[in-house]
Amino acid sequence: MQLSQLSDRAGVSLATVKFYLREGLLPPGTPVAATRAEYGEQHLHRLRLVRALVEVGGLSLSAVRRVLRAVDAEDVGVHELLGAAHQALTPTVAAPADGTGVAAARSRVDALIGELGWRVSPDAPARSELAAALVALERLAMPATESDLRTYAAAAHDVARHDVATVPLDGPRARTVEWVVLATVLYEPVLLALRRLAQEHESARRTAPVRRGPRSEKSGGLHRM
């Protein structure tokens, strides 16, 4: 297909497609004339991948480039790829400006992972991200309790177990690799959006009990527990 068709089918403006080509996020097409190149289904797929990472994952172009490098690396195993994806995806949670509490938070994270029996590389970036979040909470005088961390860890483990169990291992390698990256990135907004929806529900339950009366004016749009 031509560039304009590629743009149409992906729902991405021609200017953006040209920008991705210049930036090397999309491989060049096959030249069929001096000023025309032909693009295939793999271009369409890659273009949708880039858009999903940018729009849904909220990744910067340099982060997208790191992810694509991991997707394209032939010699990386699936478990190693997960690590590479996490490295590439890590949101740059800025380290706290001074060191107060940082070492203690990091020790607490390491202890938690040990107690949970989780096998996680000592240099996994998520350890530092979690420590940074704990430092911020501590400084705002709302430190995370053991109960907070246990509840969050249990919920995170439930979704992670599901994530890893559904990785397709029997298809082409590129598909497996892409799945790992996408499932990591694209299910983050799914989880956060569902948490907010559930918060609203729980808040409504706590502060505004459902009316039980039949034909109550307000009960029509509310769901019973």
Added chain:
Amino acid sequence: MQLSQLSDRAGVSLATVKFYLREGLLPPGTPVAATRAEYGEQHLHRLRLVRALVEVGGLSLSAVRRVLRAVDAEDVGVHELLGAAHQALTPTVAAPADGTGVAAARSRVDALIGELGWRVSPDAPARSELAAALVALERLAMPATESDLRTYAAAAHDVARHDVATVPLDGPRARTVEWVVLATVLYEPVLLALRRLAQEHESARRTAPVRRGPRSEKSGGLHRM
């Protein structure tokens, strides 16, 4: 305290503190001389709040401004505040460029919320965020299954139940309000970091079983299940 002390105690550079003052993110101090103002504990607290929202929450300055407006609004109830916080915090997941599948995804989100019995306002931004994530997955030929959504919703509900149960309702109102905003924002990286750690653990379990032999060279750093 003077501006330089405020900067020291918060671990935020003087230039940044001055920038926040100019931008109105930090209220002015009490003038004590022609070129000097005095700052109190409430300035320190607000400064830490702004830094946490920017550094850990990853919020833009305009999003921080919206959050502070909700924190400072005296007439907003706690449940309404949660909605206001969600509105302010909503990551701008760009709407898909064309409409294919968007209406269907939105119907699916609404149906899911109905089936779960969750009481959520029809215009909650998280509904659209979730729909946008589902559209992106669909377009990449890895649509979220019912099982995916149920697993994620159950985990999200577990943490949300905990979140809402721990909101302090008996302290000063400003504290309650700030807690709701901060717990929504600052526990997002906690949840995502724990999910990544748990993914790595589950991936290690699936692809590299723990060696059972005593004194195995590699088993030292690994935790038994």
